[in-house]
Amino acid sequence: MASRTMFLLDIVLVIMSVLTAFEAKEVQRKEVNGIVHGNVFLTPNTHVPEDCRKIEWSFNDTLRILTTENNGTVEYHNQSLKKRFIYHKNNTLEIIMLQESDASTYRVDIKLTSGAVERENIQLDVYDHVSKPKLTLLDKKEEGGWCNVTLHCVASGKGVIYQWWKDDDPLYEMGSNLMVTLHSEKKALYKCNASNPVSSETSTMHYEKPCTFEGNTQTAFL
Numbered sequence: 001m002a003s004r005t006m007f008l009l010d011i012v013l014v015i016m017s018v019l020t021a022f023e024a025k026e027v028q029r030k031e032v033n034g035i036v037h038g039n040v041f042l043t044p045n046t047h048v049p050e051d052c053r054k055i056e057w058s059f060n061d062t063l064r065i066l067t068t069e070n071n072g073t074v075e076y077h078n079q080s081l082k083k084r085f086i087y088h089k090n091n092t093l094e095i096i097m098l099q100e101s102d103a104s105t106y107r108v109d110i111k112l113t114s115g116a117v118e119r120e121n122i123q124l125d126v127y128d129h130v131s132k133p134k135l136t137l138l139d140k141k142e143e144g145g146w147c148n149v150t151l152h153c154v155a156s157g158k159g160v161i162y163q164w165w166k167d168d169d170p171l172y173e174m175g176s177n178l179m180v181t182l183h184s185e186k187k188a189l190y191k192c193n194a195s196n197p198v199s200s201e202t203s204t205m206h207y208e209k210p211c212t213f214e215g216n217t218q219t220a221f222l
């Protein structure tokens, strides 16, 4: 009975070590952000071992970009990529004049003489600068000394998040709409900050009793 348990345990240990060996071959993906028209450097974390035979760069799952041989030659698989994808000898791929369509998972396969492959994925995201947000008023209600409005903030661009301030205090609202109810205050300054991973822009609106708002961006009253 005991030997049978030991045997099962052995099998489990063998399976586990096979799984660990498999996992160790694929390095966790790294994330890099770039700006449209700018440039980025994609550098794998994986150390290139002595017995490296060749390194292959690809993206969009199947599209090969280039292969470097251990004698130093660099072969581009698509000549039209050569203009913007620049390979540096320190195993860094530089992409210049970034376009949004360059966003992809870049795969680096380090092929060893033993036949083993060490794979690393680099996730590239490309963002445009956030535009100056447009701050407008929605649903203005003035009644019984109350001034209730919704401030609406919108900026163009991918991955934009909004943060609000009243005077110098950050508010907890994170969306593009902020509901405001004012009663006794004479003045207040509202600030909307639109940001994405590469840039941020802010617009402000001044409130004055009884219920006027004046902004530094185009204001639409309903």
Ligand SMILES: *[C@@H]1O[C@H](CO)[C@@H](O)[C@H](O)[C@H]1NC(C)=O
Residues within 6 Å of the ligand: 069, 071, 072, 073
């Ligand atoms: C480098 O190695 C590759 C593949 O082995 C071969 O095709 C190429 O001609 C070599 N280049 C030089 C300059 O030796």
Ligand SMILES: *[C@@H]1O[C@H](CO)[C@@H](O)[C@H](O)[C@H]1NC(C)=O
Residues within 6 Å of the ligand: 078, 079, 080, 081
């Ligand atoms: C090379 O890349 C360009 C631009 O990415 C693409 O339009 C073209 O189809 C590619 N050519 C080949 C042979 O893959």
Ligand SMILES: *[C@@H]1O[C@H](CO)[C@@H](O)[C@H](O)[C@H]1NC(C)=O
Residues within 6 Å of the ligand: 041, 043, 088, 089, 090, 092
């Ligand atoms: C690799 O080389 C390029 C060109 O010399 C340089 O701009 C870049 O900073 C280098 N990257 C690293 C990680 O050393």
Ligand SMILES: *[C@@H]1O[C@H](CO)[C@@H](O)[C@H](O)[C@H]1NC(C)=O
Residues within 6 Å of the ligand: 060, 063, 101, 102, 103, 104
């Ligand atoms: C890669 O995939 C993205 C998104 O699917 C696409 O916009 C882009 O054109 C593709 N690039 C090439 C060279 O095919």
Ligand SMILES: *[C@@H]1O[C@H](CO)[C@@H](O)[C@H](O)[C@H]1NC(C)=O
Residues within 6 Å of the ligand: 141, 142, 143, 146, 147, 148, 181
């Ligand atoms: C304005 O907001 C206050 C506080 O939430 C509420 O008591 C009041 O009924 C609202 N007035 C209008 C016209 O929406």
Ligand SMILES: *[C@@H]1O[C@H](CO)[C@@H](O)[C@H](O)[C@H]1NC(C)=O
Residues within 6 Å of the ligand: 163, 193, 194, 195, 200, 201, 202
């Ligand atoms: C806007 O938000 C971004 C991201 O949180 C921050 O880096 C930036 O300093 C903020 N700008 C202003 C004017 O508060």
